[in-house]
Amino acid sequence: MQGLTPQQSTIQARLPFVAIFLILMAAYLVINLANFQFFPRSVRQELEKIGSSVTSTTLRLPAERGLIFDRDGEPLAFNIVQYRLGVSPALVADDEQLMKLMAPILDIDEFELFRKINSENVWEFVAGPISAEQGQAIAALDELSLGLEEIPKRFYPQGTLAAHVIGIVLDDGLVGTLGVEGAFNDTLSGRVLDLSISNVPFDLPEDRPAEQRGNDLVLTLDRDVQFWVESELKAAVEEYKAYRGTVIVMDPRDGDVLALANYPTMDPNRFLEIEDPSLLENAAVQDAYEPGSIMQVLTVASALDTGAITPYWTYNDIGLIEVGGQEIYNRQFQSHGTSDAATVLVRSMNAGVATIALEMGAEGFYSMLRAFGFGQPTGVGLFAEEPGDVKIPGDTNWNESTLGYNSFGQDLKVTSMQLITAFSALANDGIMRQPRIVRQVIGEDGVEEARPTTVRRVVSSETAAIVQDWMKRVVREGAPGAFMRGYAVAGKPGTAWISTAVGQEYGEHSTIVTFVGALPASEPQAVILVKLDRPQQYYGHAVAPHVFKRIADRLVILLEIPDDEVRGRLEAADAVTKAGES
Numbered sequence: 001m002q003g004l005t006p007q008q009s010t011i012q013a014r015l016p017f018v019a020i021f022l023i024l025m026a027a028y029l030v031i032n033l034a035n036f037q038f039f040p041r042s043v044r045q046e047l048e049k050i051g052s053s054v055t056s057t058t059l060r061l062p063a064e065r066g067l068i069f070d071r072d073g074e075p076l077a078f079n080i081v082q083y084r085l086g087v088s089p090a091l092v093a094d095d096e097q098l099m100k101l102m103a104p105i106l107d108i109d110e111f112e113l114f115r116k117i118n119s120e121n122v123w124e125f126v127a128g129p130i131s132a133e134q135g136q137a138i139a140a141l142d143e144l145s146l147g148l149e150e151i152p153k154r155f156y157p158q159g160t161l162a163a164h165v166i167g168i169v170l171d172d173g174l175v176g177t178l179g180v181e182g183a184f185n186d187t188l189s190g191r192v193l194d195l196s197i198s199n200v201p202f203d204l205p206e207d208r209p210a211e212q213r214g215n216d217l218v219l220t221l222d223r224d225v226q227f228w229v230e231s232e233l234k235a236a237v238e239e240y241k242a243y244r245g246t247v248i249v250m251d252p253r254d255g256d257v258l259a260l261a262n263y264p265t266m267d268p269n270r271f272l273e274i275e276d277p278s279l280l281e282n283a284a285v286q287d288a289y290e291p292g293s294i295m296q297v298l299t300v301a302s303a304l305d306t307g308a309i310t311p312y313w314t315y316n317d318i319g320l321i322e323v324g325g326q327e328i329y330n331r332q333f334q335s336h337g338t339s340d341a342a343t344v345l346v347r348s349m350n351a352g353v354a355t356i357a358l359e360m361g362a363e364g365f366y367s368m369l370r371a372f373g374f375g376q377p378t379g380v381g382l383f384a385e386e387p388g389d390v391k392i393p394g395d396t397n398w399n400e401s402t403l404g405y406n407s408f409g410q411d412l413k414v415t416s417m418q419l420i421t422a423f424s425a426l427a428n429d430g431i432m433r434q435p436r437i438v439r440q441v442i443g444e445d446g447v448e449e450a451r452p453t454t455v456r457r458v459v460s461s462e463t464a465a466i467v468q469d470w471m472k473r474v475v476r477e478g479a480p481g482a483f484m485r486g487y488a489v490a491g492k493p494g495t496a497w498i499s500t501a502v503g504q505e506y507g508e509h510s511t512i513v514t515f516v517g518a519l520p521a522s523e524p525q526a527v528i529l530v531k532l533d534r535p536q537q538y539y540g541h542a543v544a545p546h547v548f549k550r551i552a553d554r555l556v557i558l559l560e561i562p563d564d565e566v567r568g569r570l571e572a573a574d575a576v577t578k579a580g581e582s
Contacts, residue, residue: 063190065152066214068166068180070223071256071439076166077156077181083135084128084149089119091145098143105137106130129153154181156268162226164282165219165260165437167383168268178280180217180437182383187441190214218440220256225249228554229259236547237263240535246284246416247551248529252424252518254452255433257380258526258559260284285378285385288413289533293331294494294514295409296353298422299360300341301467302368305459308360311466314340321351324400328354328408342470345492346478348541350408357407365403366392371458372422373432374414380435382417389413409496416514420529422458423516427490427524430464431457472521481545482517484552486563490524491517491548493541498534510534515544519552525561528552
């Protein structure tokens with residue numbers, strides 16, 4: 001073009017290229033804007049994630065844990081609320097005024113509190129856990145910048161009562177351990193909820209889904225019986241200067257555990273303060289020990305039921321017997337001459353019961369031990385139950401002498417729960433009921449009953465009746481400390497020398513003594529096991545029966561068990577009524 005300078009000509013020549021570039025850039029921007037508007041997933045979610053990380057957080061809400069009650073509805077474990085307090089510093093209008101209001105409520109140093117209120121963080125932790133009262137006082141300030149996060153806390157209103165049965169809860173209410181808290185943790189804990197909540201200000205949703213709540217448990221325990229048992233056990237451990245003790249009360253008709261106590265015990269509300277870890281052990285199901293001569297009853301019942309002996313069996317006792325190259329002696333090396341099976345039990349004759357075991361044979365003996373439930377957990381419903389330890393033929397550490405020692409409760413280990421379950425089978429006409437600690441599970445869908453369950457028939461009703469009669473004689477002649485006025489008691493004491501790496505301990509504080517008694521003997525409604533570990537008086541017949549009697553004297557009142565005379569009159573009247581109706 002004429003009249004244009006070379007520079008103008010150059011610019012004019014380049015203008016189409018500039019225009020095309022600007023059009024392309026505009027088109028690019030329009031396409032990306034459309035992509036943001038109509039296809040937001042890739043861009044918008046990323047931006048939202050960045051913004052969310054600043055203004056919100058994910059909070060895990062533990063479910064409201066189910067409650068625990070005794071058989072009569074008395075609360076044994078429930079939940080109380082504590083709080084964790086936070087502040088959004090950017091929303092604080094008057095930091096000095098807020099500090100002066102909060103400091104006396106929280107009992108926190110004002111300088112430290114002022115530093116947190118003036119933090120540069122979007123949200124700052126202030127204090128926790130704080131009590132429900134403190135939380136309510138903070139909430140009453142009606143301060144937008146403050147947020148209260150609920151912290152569930154387990155509370156045991158009965159203190160030490162039934163502590164080893166109930167157990168404890170760890171980790172802000174998420175994990176139960178020990179007792180039924182541990183064994184039924186999934187049932188009690190419910191469903192954890194993850195929520196996205198605002199940090200500005202920190203806010204906690206008030207409503208939670210009903211299905212998030214855990215189920216309630218109703219136990220078989222009777223609080224009054226439990227209290228009495230614990231009181232008497234504590235007195236016995238202190239009186240006889242024992243290392244520790246255990247008492248269990250069971251209804252043999254349905255397997256209900258009415259009371260279970262160990263002493264020394266612990267307060268589950270203060271378990272973090274416990275320095276001795278043995279206090280957390282539930283000895284009734286976790287301490288497997290050699291029960292001693294109390295096992296003689298089960299050996300005799302087994303031999304009688306298998307036909308190895310008859311009710312009229314006798315032998316000549318010379319005070320000892322050799323089994324597998326080992327000599328087994330009676331207590332104090334006594335010999336008793338011609339003796340029957342009842343006398344073997346009354347006089348607690350180790351040589352006599354070893355003779356009976358040999359007549360039964362190893363196969364029959366260990367088959368009956370398994371039938372009585374030894375060597376396996378009972379399934380009562382308590383945390384970390386031990387199976388015990390029973391060696392059988394074929395094991396590398398079993399020999400013929402093991403049979404002899406096992407016949408009177410040495411060289412094998414059982415738990416107190418296994419022992420009372422076995423004796424309850426004898427008391428219940430030879431039928432073993434599944435021992436249970438939970439009676440009902442109450443959930444959103446209603447009440448689920450834990451119905452009594454039969455495990456197996458262990459011995460015939462005839463065998464059970466004969467052995468119960470022999471055990472009544474044991475109490476009359478061999479354990480008079482368990483004698484009760486108005487009630488016939490069927491029972492057996494036992495003494496076990498404590499085994500060591502080099503043999504056995506002897507002398508004071510060297511035994512574990514046990515007594516198991518059923519009452520009323522003719523129709524047992526309660527079986528009581530008493531076990532004292534290393535008492536000063538080291539023979540079972542001299543210690544444990546007296547503790548049994550003190551418990552049983554009160555138990556018949558609490559359970560409203562009529563004495564033998566009253567029951568006899570009631571049975572006679574009932575028989576007359578039925579005869580008249582027929």
